[in-house]
Amino acid sequence: MKGFDLRYQETRIHFGDRSVEKLKGYIQKMNHVILVTGKNSARLSGAMDDVEKLLKEEDVDLKVYDNIRPNPTTEIADDLADLLREEKPDCVIAIGGGSVIDTAKVASVIAIGGGCAEDYLRGRKIGGYLPLFVVNLTHGTGSEVDRYAVLTSGKIKMGISARYPTASFDDPRYMLSLPVKQSIYTSIDAFFHAYEALTSRHSNPFVRTLSLDSAEIIGENLPKNQDIEAKRNLLYASMIAGISLDMSPAHVVHAIEHALSGINPDLPHGCGLAMVGARSIYWIHRHSEASKEIIQKLTRERIDDAKSAEDIFKRFLEEVGFEERLSDYGFGRDDFREVEKIVFKDLRYLLRRAPFNLTRDMLIDILENSL
Ligand SMILES: [Fe+2]
Numbered sequence: 001m002k003g004f005d006l007r008y009q010e011t012r013i014h015f016g017d018r019s020v021e022k023l024k025g026y027i028q029k030m031n032h033v034i035l036v037t038g039k040n041s042a043r044l045s046g047a048m049d050d051v052e053k054l055l056k057e058e059d060v061d062l063k064v065y066d067n068i069r070p071n072p073t074t075e076i077a078d079d080l081a082d083l084l085r086e087e088k089p090d091c092v093i094a095i096g097g098g099s100v101i102d103t104a105k106v107a108s109v110i111a112i113g114g115g116c117a118e119d120y121l122r123g124r125k126i127g128g129y130l131p132l133f134v135v136n137l138t139h140g141t142g143s144e145v146d147r148y149a150v151l152t153s154g155k156i157k158m159g160i161s162a163r164y165p166t167a168s169f170d171d172p173r174y175m176l177s178l179p180v181k182q183s184i185y186t187s188i189d190a191f192f193h194a195y196e197a198l199t200s201r202h203s204n205p206f207v208r209t210l211s212l213d214s215a216e217i218i219g220e221n222l223p224k225n226q227d228i229e230a231k232r233n234l235l236y237a238s239m240i241a242g243i244s245l246d247m248s249p250a251h252v253v254h255a256i257e258h259a260l261s262g263i264n265p266d267l268p269h270g271c272g273l274a275m276v277g278a279r280s281i282y283w284i285h286r287h288s289e290a291s292k293e294i295i296q297k298l299t300r301e302r303i304d305d306a307k308s309a310e311d312i313f314k315r316f317l318e319e320v321g322f323e324e325r326l327s328d329y330g331f332g333r334d335d336f337r338e339v340e341k342i343v344f345k346d347l348r349y350l351l352r353r354a355p356f357n358l359t360r361d362m363l364i365d366i367l368e369n370s371l
Contacts, residue, residue, distance in 0.1 A: 081110035098141035140186025142242025185270030287356035
């Protein structure tokens with residue numbers, strides 16, 4: 001796949017092998033930057049070395065903040081924002097997947113607009129932000145092209161409309177070091193961005209084109225996901241699903257997953273989506289014609305009804321090597337009441353975008369079938 005540059009909303013997207021080198025054009029007149037990452041992936045992927053080299057060549061001073069963990073909390077975003085206020089960098093460079101990018105988005109907002117992450121989750125108006133450059137390390141998040149950030153406050157994981165990155169670099173070479181399990185999780189995340197955007201009440205013809213394309217590419221490439229060409233394709237599928245999601249946000253599957261990984265932060269986002277996804281598809285499928293079309297694109301199989309959509313999606317997951325259940329992460333029937341409370345109270349804003357009204361019985365049915 002050939003590389004390309006694209007402007008979407010406020011973000012300049014640079015896609016392709018060695019696209020990270022285009023970061024140079026943005027940092028040339030800068031003096032001091034903060035690099036935000038997690039613990040390992042920035043080094044393992046080689047992205048950290050590449051970015052450090054570019055900064056050195058341009059004589060830009062840098063400080064590394066590497067405290068981001070999966071399912072990041074509001075406290076981590078506040079901590080990073082404190083550092084940004086202290087250091088007053090010219091920009092923030094986030095190297096990582098969704099957790100790193102989302103935390104950097106919110107911290108870059110706090111650094112200019114004041115307050116704390118909790119304030120913005122509760123609707124505080126955004127009053128500016130530091131320039132943010134994103135070197136994306138997963139083929140699932142979509143956060144490198146969308147305006148959203150997801151943070152956990154207490155046990156509640158919430159998404160907010162934060163900001164678009166200034167520029168993003170989708171360099172497929174960095175996907176090669178993703179462990180196989182993470183590859184599956186992140187591509188399932190990308191698939192559900194495409195699926196939920198398409199089946200949402202907010203869908204439009206452009207979302208349809210991007211979502212169907214994304215699902216077809218994931219279906220073709222996820223089973224062979226370790227070679228570079230497959231990685232390029234999966235990263236492209238994830239990026240266009242991110243645009244779909246930005247235009248037409250997620251609903252039921254993301255709401256249930258956010259409730260679960262808010263309760264257990266060790267549950268990876270894409271893994272949670274895969275676990276509850278099959279049975280969620282059963283219910284969504286009954287109320288959305290587009291569901292059939294997109295599951296057929298993903299699996300290349302004929303779908304007759306909601307049950308066959310669920311079964312065929314389950315089979316697809318098995319074929320790509322996914323077989324985890326909610327019980328593997330310690331969830332049992334005792335947790336259903338808490339999940340229900342979070343989904344219908346704290347996350348009801350997500351449910352409003354669904355093509356039907358999720359009932360308590362449907363939610364319990366989804367959880368039961370995912371145990
Ligand atoms: Fe997601």
